[in-house]
Each structure stands twice: as structure tokens, then as C-alpha cells.
Amino acid sequence: MARVGVFICWCGSNIAKTVDVEKVAEAAAALPGVAYSTNYKYMCSEPGQNLVKQAIAEHKLSSIVVASCSPRLHEPTFRRCISEAGLNPFMLEMANIREHCSWVHDDNDAATKKAIDLVAMAVAKVAKNEPLSSQAIPITKKALVIGGGVSGIQTALDIADAGYKVTLVERTPSIGGRMAQYDKTFPTLDCAACILTPKMVDAASNPNIEILSYSEVENVSGFVGNFDVTIRKRARSVDMSKCTGCGACYEKCPKKVSSEFDCGLGQRKAIYVPFPQAVPNVPVIDREVCRWFAEGKCKVCEKICPTGAIDYSQEDEVITEQFGAIVAATGFDTWDPQEYGNLGYGKYPDVITSLQFERLFNASGPTDGKLLRPSDNQPPKNVVFISCIGSRDDEHGYPYCSKVCCMYNAKHALLLKEKVSDAQAYVFYMDIRANGKGYEEFVRRAMEKYGAVYLRGRVSRIIQEGDKLIVRGADTLAGKPVEIEADMVVLAAAMKPQPDAKEMARKLGISTDEYNWFSEAHPKLRPVEVLTAGVYLAGVCQYPKDIPDSVAQASGAASKVIGLFSKPNLESEPTVAEVNETTCAGCLLCKEICPFSAIEPKLLTDRAGNPVKTVASVNQGLCHGCGTCVAGCRSASVQLKGFKDDQLLAEVDALAFME
Amino acid sequence: MTEQEERTEQVETKENAGWEPKLIGFLCNWCSYAGADLAGSSRLKYPPNMRVVRVPCSGRVNPQFVMKAFERGFDGVLVAGCHPGDCHYSKGNYYTRRRLMLFKEFLEFMGIEPERFKFDWVSAAEGQKFAEVVGELTESVKRAGPFEGVCKR
Numbered sequence: 021m022a023r024v025g026v027f028i029c030w031c032g033s034n035i036a037k038t039v040d041v042e043k044v045a046e047a048a049a050a051l052p053g054v055a056y057s058t059n060y061k062y063m064c065s066e067p068g069q070n071l072v073k074q075a076i077a078e079h080k081l082s083s084i085v086v087a088s089c090s091p092r093l094h095e096p097t098f099r100r101c102i103s104e105a106g107l108n109p110f111m112l113e114m115a116n117i118r119e120h121c122s123w124v125h126d127d128n129d130a131a132t133k134k135a136i137d138l139v140a141m142a143v144a145k146v147a148k149n150e151p152l153s154s155q156a157i158p159i160t161k162k163a164l165v166i167g168g169g170v171s172g173i174q175t176a177l178d179i180a181d182a183g184y185k186v187t188l189v190e191r192t193p194s195i196g197g198r199m200a201q202y203d204k205t206f207p208t209l210d211c212a213a214c215i216l217t218p219k220m221v222d223a224a225s226n227p228n229i230e231i232l233s234y235s236e237v238e239n240v241s242g243f244v245g246n247f248d249v250t251i252r253k254r255a256r257s258v259d260m261s262k263c264t265g266c267g268a269c270y271e272k273c274p275k276k277v278s279s280e281f282d283c284g285l286g287q288r289k290a291i292y293v294p295f296p297q298a299v300p301n302v303p304v305i306d307r308e309v310c311r312w313f314a315e316g317k318c319k320v321c322e323k324i325c326p327t328g329a330i331d332y333s334q335e336d337e338v339i340t341e342q343f344g345a346i347v348a349a350t351g352f353d354t355w356d357p358q359e360y361g362n363l364g365y366g367k368y369p370d371v372i373t374s375l376q377f378e379r380l381f382n383a384s385g386p387t388d389g390k391l392l393r394p395s396d397n398q399p400p401k402n403v404v405f406i407s408c409i410g411s412r413d414d415e416h417g418y419p420y421c422s423k424v425c426c427m428y429n430a431k432h433a434l435l436l437k438e439k440v441s442d443a444q445a446y447v448f449y450m451d452i453r454a455n456g457k458g459y460e461e462f463v464r465r466a467m468e469k470y471g472a473v474y475l476r477g478r479v480s481r482i483i484q485e486g487d488k489l490i491v492r493g494a495d496t497l498a499g500k501p502v503e504i505e506a507d508m509v510v511l512a513a514a515m516k517p518q519p520d521a522k523e524m525a526r527k528l529g530i531s532t533d534e535y536n537w538f539s540e541a542h543p544k545l546r547p548v549e550v551l552t553a554g555v556y557l558a559g560v561c562q563y564p565k566d567i568p569d570s571v572a573q574a575s576g577a578a579s580k581v582i583g584l585f586s587k588p589n590l591e592s593e594p595t596v597a598e599v600n601e602t603t604c605a606g607c608l609l610c611k612e613i614c615p616f617s618a619i620e621p622k623l624l625t626d627r628a629g630n631p632v633k634t635v636a637s638v639n640q641g642l643c644h645g646c647g648t649c650v651a652g653c654r655s656a657s658v659q660l661k662g663f664k665d666d667q668l669l670a671e672v673d674a675l676a677f678m679e
Numbered sequence: 680m681t682e683q684e685e686r687t688e689q690v691e692t693k694e695n696a697g698w699e700p701k702l703i704g705f706l707c708n709w710c711s712y713a714g715a716d717l718a719g720s721s722r723l724k725y726p727p728n729m730r731v732v733r734v735p736c737s738g739r740v741n742p743q744f745v746m747k748a749f750e751r752g753f754d755g756v757l758v759a760g761c762h763p764g765d766c767h768y769s770k771g772n773y774y775t776r777r778r779l780m781l782f783k784e785f786l787e788f789m790g791i792e793p794e795r796f797k798f799d800w801v802s803a804a805e806g807q808k809f810a811e812v813v814g815e816l817t818e819s820v821k822r823a824g825p826f827e828g829v830c831k832r
Contacts (some may be wrong), residue, residue, distance in 0.1 A: 055741060074806075090712075090716045090719070092712070092713060092716060092732070093706075116716075116731070118719060118729055119715065119718070119719025119720060120715055120716070120719060121719075121727075123719040123720065124719050124722070124723060124724055124725055124727075124810070125724065125725075125727045126716055126724060130727040132726060134727045134730070137730050138730060138731075141732070149814055181801040196805065238829045271791055309749070329775060435815050440784060464771075528771055551767055558751065577731060595735070611820065613774060615768050615769045615770045615771060616768075616769075644768055645735055645737055646735055646736035646738055646739065646767075646768035646771045646773075647735050647738060647739030648736060648738030648739065648768065648770075648771040649776070650739060650741070651738060651739055651740060651741040651742075651778070652774065658695065660735070660739065663735060665741070668732055668734065668744065669747055671732045671752060672732065672744065672747055672748050672751055672753075675701070675703070675730060675751070675752075675753075676751035
């Protein structure tokens with residue numbers, strides 16, 4: 021027979037103000053099985069915990085009920101506390117009389133009555149609790165990083181530096197990500213390539229890092245410590261072991277298409293590296309446009325390649341590997357400004373996005389770093405920058421702030437003046453958000469030293485007149501309409517989640533918010549973890565961030581992975597399903613239901629080895645303890661430890677016909 | 680007068696003054712229980728009629744639990760879990776949805792008024808919604824009156 025101890029917490033006045041804790045403790049003492057009951061001001065404090073420990077020893081308690089705040093907050097605290105007093109940590113139940121009671125009710129009598137009921141339920145359940153213990157699960161000490169942008173690279177480098185193996189999967193032909201497209205970075209105006217490419221090279225040369233570019237994660241199964249990941253290595257049509265990266269193939273390739281890396285402003289060949297500093301520096305053949313694949317003739321690259329690396333017969337290779345942890349660093353996409361019809365993007369060639377502007381600036385960009393406008397290749401004089409394109413716009417775009425646009429607008433305005441000395445920048449803004457180290461000063465510099473004209477207001481219309489773009493908007497501070505004759509207009513398009521973010525989230529067991537950004541486990545306290553153990557976040561896939569924030573989060577994610585790998589083993593959650601083999605009829609409905617494929621058939625034999633029957637068997641490492649199989653079992657032969665039918669029904673029964 | 684109206688009539692004329700419905704809620708640990716916690720930490724107010732049973736996933740809720748609750752004298756039952764697509768266990772709540780949709784039909788067939796039973800999705804961010812759901816269920820069970828369907832007191 022269980023000897024239950026009940027401990028009612030006041031939580032200062034948080035509980036005691038609304039709930040009569042004395043009365044609850046008295047009522048608890050009268051409940052069946054309760055050997056001891058008391059109340060105390062702060063049960064979670066050290067004296068409070070000591071009170072519990074002493075009572076366990078003095079009153080020979082076998083099971084403990086703590087009535088206080090949510091178990092989501094202090095269940096681990098009290099589990100530790102009672103295990104220090106020699107009880108199994110699972111001989112604890114908590115009655116949530118704060119979040120579910122004192123904080124949500126004003127009526128003291130009703131709240132006290134409810135608190136007594138909640139304690140009665142917990143007492144009834146704990147009397148049925150059994151000691152549970154966890155199993156040691158080995159960890160595969162190798163991490164998978166998905167996405168080869170600056171966040172993914174930083175994560176991979178940090179994990180590799182700690183001595184663990186990392187596989188970095190990138191779906192484009194080269195790592196580098198968005199940052200590789202940028203020209204300079206705010207607020208220091210470091211050249212993006214100068215700070216990024218050494219990191220790319222480090223990643224490529226680190227013996228602990230394996231880079232799988234032009235590859236995609238197809239499927240993820242398993243659990244923390246032991247994920248099985250299927251990766252599709254797309255056919256490059258170039259033998260990586262033979263290619264020296266000389267570039268003869270893409271120089272001679274006759275087929276030109278618009279370059280994704282240059283945001284459509286430049287051209288690339290059918291066989292290409294996205295940019296000159298690509299890592300790995302091995303081209304790929306874009307089979308959709310290559311003449312050989314489309315028309316069956318050409319083969320120029322094969323003829324020209326000095327090492328015979330071109331291989332048209334290569335096929336996609338699908339590999340499955342085990343990883344102990346996964347970091348998602350899948351980055352972002354940008355909003356398409358064509359959805360704002362009034363701005364003429366897509367119609368007027370000199371209305372471009374900020375990312376395109378970045379490419380026009382870049383020394384390795386389509387204009388070799390000369391700022392020339394796309395329509396006539398002339399340097400622009402008047403350039404209008406417009407903020408919040410698709411962000412902070414509930415109606416057409418996203419309500420959130422894209423966070424980095426104010427800063428790169430200032431950067432562009434400043435650089436414009438440096439490239440074209442007689443140029444004039446106009447920036448239309450809603451608010452200036454420059455809340456980083458050195459950011460406000462940077463924006464001030466663009467305004468004061470570089471003469472950028474900041475106009476607070478929106479642009480209503482852009483029309484082309486001759487070779488000028490007439491920008492009509494409002495200056496809400498001056499309270500009057502403005503019209504600017506511009507040579508070029510740059511739209512600060514919002515960051516938005518990758519188009520396949522939802523699909524990736526599903527593969528990795530990450531939940532997403534309403535826009536499809538990946539959701540962290542806790543917005544304040546667990547910013548790099550997700551609710552699926554062993555999966556972490558780095559960079560913009562979570563929410564718009566600038567480079568310093570992305571890199572900081574990447575190192576945070578890496579340290580989480582390193583922390584996980586530094587343990588010899590994982591302790592499994594003991595609250596998993598188990599099968600009563602005597603009553604199991606082997607229908608295996610549970611196997612069909614299980615979201616984690618944790619249930620397998622098992623053949624039972626008699627002593628002579630003759631088969632008796634097939635029953636279901638739960639793989640304790642794979643089971644997450646959801647209990648879906650339990651509710652599905654026709655003969656109640658599967659039970660979830662800690663949440664068995666009789667435990668849950670005891671809670672219901674505890675209040676049966678109580679007034 | 681339909682049977683339902685008759686019953687409502689009875690309930691209203693019966694000496695129900697001061698009667699408060701007894702409700703039980705099965706909440707999944709990851710979304711709805713956390714949503715209820717959020718209602719608490721946001722100091723939202725809702726009727727004190729519900730007692731909560733914490734389950735790991737709404738998929739753990741056997742429809743028989745709901746029947747048992749009615750059998751044991753509860754007047755109304757709530758089952759709440761993560762929104763479809765957001766299940767902590769990726770698809771436990773899809774099973775809940777199917778089971779309980781079917782079960783709801785079955786309740787009616789058994790002669791238990793459907794307004795005594797509610798299943799809904801409450802995320803960890805929806806403290807407000809949780810308070811509303813409890814409020815709505817309390818109201819609708821109040822209208823239905825004390826439950827006398829399956830067992831005799």
C-alpha cells in the first residue's frame with residue numbers, strides 16, 4: 021500500500037492568495053493512502069525541498085504529491101529532490117494549483133475546492149505509479165548540418181573543432197549561401213567574400229568535415245543520438261575525384277542561361293560553378309539546359325576537359341547514414357516584389373531588388389563591380405531605396421519586420437556615394453530599426469556624411485518616363501507628397517521562409533510558425549533547440565537575422581551538439597510503451613499506428629523452440645511515449661509507462677460523484 | 680416539443696439553483712496543457728469547473744476515457760491537443776481526430792448530448808483560446824443540465 025505524502029505550496033501569495041492552502045492540506049490528509057500532508061511557503065526552495073526529504077524519511081513515504089505550479093516548470097526539480105531522498109523519481113505527481121487554478125480563478129471557495137480536487141486526482145494517480153528507470157542509449161557522435169550558408173559553415177566548423185565528425189549538406193553546387201552573394205557587410209563594410217571564403221576553405225579542408233554539395237536530405241528517421249538520414253547526392257555529371265577546377269569546360273560551353281546566383285542579372289553556362297570562389301570548386305552540368313541532355317549533341321566539355329572528368333552517365337546516388345544530431349541551417353528566400361504591382365518590378369528593368377543591387381556592386385558580379393543600371397549600362401545618379409517591401413504589411417506580404425533591411429539600405433546608400441561620387445540616394449522608410457552594435461552610428465553616417473536623404477513615408481507609384489523612373493510617394497514628416505526623378509529604384513524585399521520550409525520541417529520534426537519559420541523550443545530560454553530532441557536551429561530558417569546573429573546562433577547550436585556528444589550515453593525516457601505478451605493477440609494495429617515505427621512483430625516460441633504466436637514488441641529506443649498505440653489497442657495489451665489506463669482512470673475515479 | 684427542448688425545460692424548471700457542471704479535460708502535454716499554463720501565467724479568467732488530466736498526446740486518449748468520465752458522474756468532457764500538423768509526436772493528433780470524430784457520432788447514438796463533449800486544438804501559444812474553450816464548454820453543459828444519461832446515482 022502506498023504511503024503518500026502531500027505537499028501544498030503557497031508560491032508566496034501566488035497560490036495562497038486565492039487558494040486556502042491550510043484547508044487543502046487538511047482535505048488531502050483525509051484522502052485514502054495519504055500518510056502525511058503539509059503546506060509551505062515556497063516548496064521549490066531549498067528549505068521546501070528539505071521539508072519533502074525529511075518527511076520521506078520520517079513518515080516512510082513511498083509516493084509524493086506536490087501541489088504547486090505547472091509540472092512543466094518544476095517536475096524535474098521535485099523528481100531530483102525525491103530521488104535524493106531515496107525514492108524513484110517517477111513516484112511523483114504534481115497537482116497544478118497555480119497556472120490551472122489560483123491564477124485563473126477569482127472566487128476563493130471555488131478555487132480551493134478545485135485545488136482539493138486536483139490534489140485528490142494526483143494522490144489517486146501517484147498511488148498507482150511504479151518505479152521507472154531509463155536505459156542507456158549509445159550516441160552516434162557525428163552531426164548533420166543542413167544548409168551550407170554562413171550559419172551552417174560556422175556550426176560545422178565549431179563541431180569539427182571540438183573533434184567530432186560533421187557532414188554538411190548543401191543543395192546548390194557550392195557552399196557559401198546568401199552571404200556569398202553580398203558585396204560588403206554592415207556596419208564595418210568588410211567585404212563579404214573576404215571574411216566568408218576563408219571559412220569556406222576551412223570547412224573544405226577540415227578533416228572532420230565532409231561537404232556534400234548539390235545534395236539534399238530526403239528522409240529522416242530515428243531519434244536523438246541515432247538518426248537515420250537518407251541523402252540524395254544529385255548527379256553532378258562531373259567526376260569530383262578527377263576534376264581539378266581548371267574551368268576550361270565552362271569557358272567553352274556554348275549554352276548560356278540566366279544565373280541564379282546573380283539573381284537573373286548575369287548569365288552562366290550549362291556547365292558551371294555558381295561563383296569563382298565556389299567550394300567545392302567542381303562544376304555541375306545543369307541537365308535541364310545542357311545541349312547534350314536536351315538535344316543529344318555537343319559534348320564540348322567532355323572534349324575540352326584535360327582530365328576526363330566529365331561523366332554524362334552519372335546518376336543520383338542515394339546514401340543512408342547515421343547521425344547523432346541534426347542542425348537545420350536552411351536559410352531564407354526573398355519576397356517577390358511583383359506582388360506590389362504599383363512599383364513596376366518585373367516591368368521596368370531599373371527597378372531591382374536589394375539582392376540584385378548587391379550583385380551589381382560585387383566585383384565578381386555581372387558588371388565586374390561597376391555600378392551600371394540594367395537598362396542601358398549607364399551609372400545611375402539618383403537612386404531611390406524603398407524599405408519594407410513585403411514586410412510589415414499585413415495585407416499583401418508579411419506582418420513581421422524583416423530586420424536587416426534598414427541596415428543594408430543605409431549600406432547601399434553609403435556605398436552608392438562611394439562608387440558614383442555625384443550620385444544621390446533617397447531612402448523611403450517606415451521606421452529606422454538600427455538596434456545592433458554600431459548600427460545606429462552607421463545609419464547616421466550614411467545620412468550625415470554621405471548625404472543620403474531619408475524620407476519617412478511610402479511610395480505609391482513608380483512610372484517610367486523616358487529613361488527616368490518617376491517615384492511618387494509621401495513624406496509624412498513634412499506632410500506633403502514627394503516626386504523623385506530616379507535613374508534606379510532598389511526594393512528592400514523581405515526575407516521569407518524557403519518555399520519548401522514546411523516540408524523540411526516535417527522531415528525533421530520541427531514545428532513551424534504561421535509563416536513557416538522554424539519554431540524554437542522556447543522563444544527565450546531555448547532559442548537554438550526545437551521540440552524534437554537532437555535537432556537544433558541556426559540562422560535565418562528560424563526568423564530574419566543579420567550575419568552576427570546568425571553566426572552567434574550557429575555557435576550556440578554547435579555547442580548544444582558538442583554538449584550532447586560529450587556524454588558517453590543518452591538516458592532514454594522511461595515513459596515508453598510496453599506490451600503485455602500474454603494478452604497480445606498480435607493484430608499489430610499498434611504497428612500501423614505508431615508514428616515512429618517503434619513497434620515490430622516478435623515471434624514467441626515455447627521451450628522446444630516451436631513458434632507459439634506473434635506479438636507486438638516495442639523498441640524502447642525508438643518509442644517517444646505518445647501513447648497513440650495504447651489508445652488504439654483492442655485488448656488493452658499495450659500500456660504506456662507512467663500513463664497507464666489505470667493511472668489515468670484513477671484520476672477520473674478520484675472525483676467520481678464528488679460534489 | 681422535441682425531446683431536447685423538453686429536457687432543457689426540465690432543467691430550467693428543476694431546482695438547479697447553484698448547480699455547477701463538473702467537467703474533466705484531457706490535455707496533451709505539449710500544446711494544450713501548455714496553453715492552459717499560458718492562460719494561467721497571463722492571468723486570464725475562466726470558469727472553475729474543469730479538472731485537468733495531463734496526457735502525453737491527445738492520441739493517448741482512448742474514447743473509452745470519455746465514456747468512463749460520463750459514467751463516473753462528470754457532466755462534460757474536453758479533449759484538446761496540438762493543431763493538426765503540429766503534433767509533438769508528428770501524427771498522434773491525426774488519430775485523435777479520426778477517433779473522436781467517429782466517437783462524437785457514437786455519443787449521439789448513445790443518447791449523450793453532443794454539447795457535453797468537445798474536442799479542440801489548443802496550441803501552447805493559445806492561452807486565450809484555452810480560456811474560451813473552457814468557457815464555451817461550461818456554458819453549453821450548463822444549458823444541457825446535469826448529466827443523468829448512463830448511470831443512476
